[in-house]
Amino acid sequence: MTAAPTRSKCVVVQSFADIAADWDCLDPDDRYRLLIDLRRALPAMPDALKTDATKVRGCSASVWVYPTGRSDGRLGFLADSNAAITKGIVALILALVDGRTPADVLALDIEAALAPFELRKHLSSNRTQGIPNMIALIRETAARLA
Numbered sequence: 001m002t003a004a005p006t007r008s009k010c011v012v013v014q015s016f017a018d019i020a021a022d023w024d025c026l027d028p029d030d031r032y033r034l035l036i037d038l039r040r041a042l043p044a045m046p047d048a049l050k051t052d053a054t055k056v057r058g059c060s061a062s063v064w065v066y067p068t069g070r071s072d073g074r075l076g077f078l079a080d081s082n083a084a085i086t087k088g089i090v091a092l093i094l095a096l097v098d099g100r101t102p103a104d105v106l107a108l109d110i111e112a113a114l115a116p117f118e119l120r121k122h123l124s125s126n127r128t129q130g131i132p133n134m135i136a137l138i139r140e141t142a143a144r145l146a
Contacts, residue, residue: 016095016113023117032123035088042091045080056137059130061086067141074099075142085127089119090134097138105142110135 019038023031049066056063061083068076077094081087096113097105119128 016092019092019095020116032085035092035123036084037088038091038095039081039084039087042079042087042094045078049078050080056130056134058133059086060126061130063087063090063130063134065090065134065137067137069145070099073145074101075105075138075145077138077141083127085123086130089123089127089131092117093131093134093138097142102142102144102146105138106146110138 019034022034026034045064045066050062050064054064054066056065059081061081063081063086064079066078068078070076075097077098079087079090079094081090093110093114096110097108100108114131119131
């Protein structure tokens, strides 16, 4: 009999819908590991972009988000954090908005899309307190580029 693969051997999916589907099938410990694994989906952010101007306020860990434009007018972001779980939360949020048009992001209810993950239930308040500020930064970027 072959043992089922563990979460750590799975390839991290990039689509928000796939992440949500995986989340629904996992127990709380594996959900925590999924968030940590998601950090690997983020492309490397150059240290030169990790400045006070790109730092997200209100996070217990250091989080930097740098909006990038794409030639097709869609949003893109580089992001990083010095904490694995926080970086995974950043990756989760960016999986939802990255590659969308600014108008799509402005029309999107990001908080409602994140609600099924119940991040505040599974993580300490220190780990989730910067989420509203990150969402505000994403919306400000979309509004500026719309």
